[in-house]
Amino acid sequence: MSFLKKLKEKFSASAETEEVSDKYKSGLEKTRESFSTKLNDLVARYRKVDEEFFEDLEEILISADVGVNTVMDLVEELEMEAKRQNIKDARDLKEVISEKLVEIYTGGEDTFKTQAPLNIQPDDLSVFLFVGVNGVGKTTSIGKLAYQLKQEGKKVVLVAGDTFRAGAIEQLSAWGERVGVDVIKHGEGSDPAAVIYDGIQAAKSRKADVLLCDTAGRLQNKVNLMNELSKVKRVIEREIPNAPHDVLLVLDATTGQNALSQAKTFSEATDVSGIVLTKLDGTAKGGIVLAIRKQLDIPVKFVGLGEKMTDLEAFDPNAFVYGLFADMLTDDEM
Numbered sequence: 001m002s003f004l005k006k007l008k009e010k011f012s013a014s015a016e017t018e019e020v021s022d023k024y025k026s027g028l029e030k031t032r033e034s035f036s037t038k039l040n041d042l043v044a045r046y047r048k049v050d051e052e053f054f055e056d057l058e059e060i061l062i063s064a065d066v067g068v069n070t071v072m073d074l075v076e077e078l079e080m081e082a083k084r085q086n087i088k089d090a091r092d093l094k095e096v097i098s099e100k101l102v103e104i105y106t107g108g109e110d111t112f113k114t115q116a117p118l119n120i121q122p123d124d125l126s127v128f129l130f131v132g133v134n135g136v137g138k139t140t141s142i143g144k145l146a147y148q149l150k151q152e153g154k155k156v157v158l159v160a161g162d163t164f165r166a167g168a169i170e171q172l173s174a175w176g177e178r179v180g181v182d183v184i185k186h187g188e189g190s191d192p193a194a195v196i197y198d199g200i201q202a203a204k205s206r207k208a209d210v211l212l213c214d215t216a217g218r219l220q221n222k223v224n225l226m227n228e229l230s231k232v233k234r235v236i237e238r239e240i241p242n243a244p245h246d247v248l249l250v251l252d253a254t255t256g257q258n259a260l261s262q263a264k265t266f267s268e269a270t271d272v273s274g275i276v277l278t279k280l281d282g283t284a285k286g287g288i289v290l291a292i293r294k295q296l297d298i299p300v301k302f303v304g305l306g307e308k309m310t311d312l313e314a315f316d317p318n319a320f321v322y323g324l325f326a327d328m329l330t331d332d333e334m
């Protein structure tokens with residue numbers, strides 16, 4: 001059975017899996033449209049797989065922000081695979097492309113292995129720290145995740161560690177109200193480490209399962225920001241051994257390669273254990289997911305696929321690739 005057909009089977013297995021793939025499909029609409037239009041054009045132009053075909057394919061992938069090095073490796077593997085399978089017709093290559101994209105993400109270990117889950121502590125308080133520059137979607141992602149965790153029956157507390165602006169504290173409070181979870185906050189301009197400390201005490205005494213910590217992304221300069229994050233992290237570590245259980249770096253997919261340089265900066269200052277890639281719905285360059293995987297070796301744990309409360313999904317490379325290729329399945333393959 002072809003790889004895309006296997007994906008189709010996997011995601012039509014239940015109402016739940018179907019819902020996941022539908023969310024990816026709609027969230028990746030811009031990327032899919034641009035990518036599949038270009039890919040279909042390419043296939044129509046060439047029919048036969050030759051060197052020029054692969055050169056044009058390289059350009060398409062680079063324009064989707066997959067990242068130059070990743071594209072080079074990918075196309076080299078595709079050429080080899082085409083030879084091995086004796087693929088001459090360009091149409092037959094899209095299967096191989098979809099499979100290779102998933103392989104890039106999973107490292108080829110098990111293409112059907114899914115996402116890197118949150119490091120939830122089953123019997124203890126789990127603390128998750130959100131970091132990232134201003135405007136990437138930290139507060140929004142916290143709100144969305146709080147909603148999800150609450151749906152799962154967990155008791156969630158939020159702490160407003162972005163004390164830089166009053167607006168940021170209000171925004172988190174509004175999410176707390178919308179979702180129905182407590183928010184611990186101090187006033188504008190107060191010490192972020194102090195409010196985080198209070199958040200931990202409140203979460204402990206209220207017997208919460210999860211504490212989600214918001215932080216500021218904009219301070220006078222990079223050194224200040226990084227020092228502040230280190231301090232916040234030290235406070236958490238001191239209060240709860242092994243915490244924070246995840247440091248989630250939030251990156252905005254629409255900023256493309258810039259997101260990669262932010263990731264490098266934050267990784268130097270703090271141990272980032274996972275990435276939340278937001279606003280995939282707002283870009284035609286969703287290939288950035290693959291560039292992040294290849295260049296950073298930090299798993300993408302969640303993707304933001306829209307602005308609604310329900311628009312945060314655990315990242316699944318299979319659902320991602322299926323979302324990109326779903327409407328390229330021809331009728332006889334359905």
Ligand SMILES: Nc1nc2c(ncn2[C@@H]2O[C@H](COP(=O)(O)OP(=O)(O)O)[C@@H](O)[C@H]2O)c(=O)[nH]1
Pocket residue numbers: 132133134135136137138139140141217250278279280281282303304305306307311
């Ligand atoms: N379309 C879209 N917008 C998002 C997503 N995540 C966040 N946003 C928007 O990005 C803007 C900045 O988000 P915010 O959470 O305030 O960023 P923060 O400064 O990092 O806390 C807001 O207008 C959010 O609604 C997403 O996945 N998709």
Ligand SMILES: [Mg+2]
Pocket residue numbers: 138139140162168214
């Ligand atoms: Mg914020």
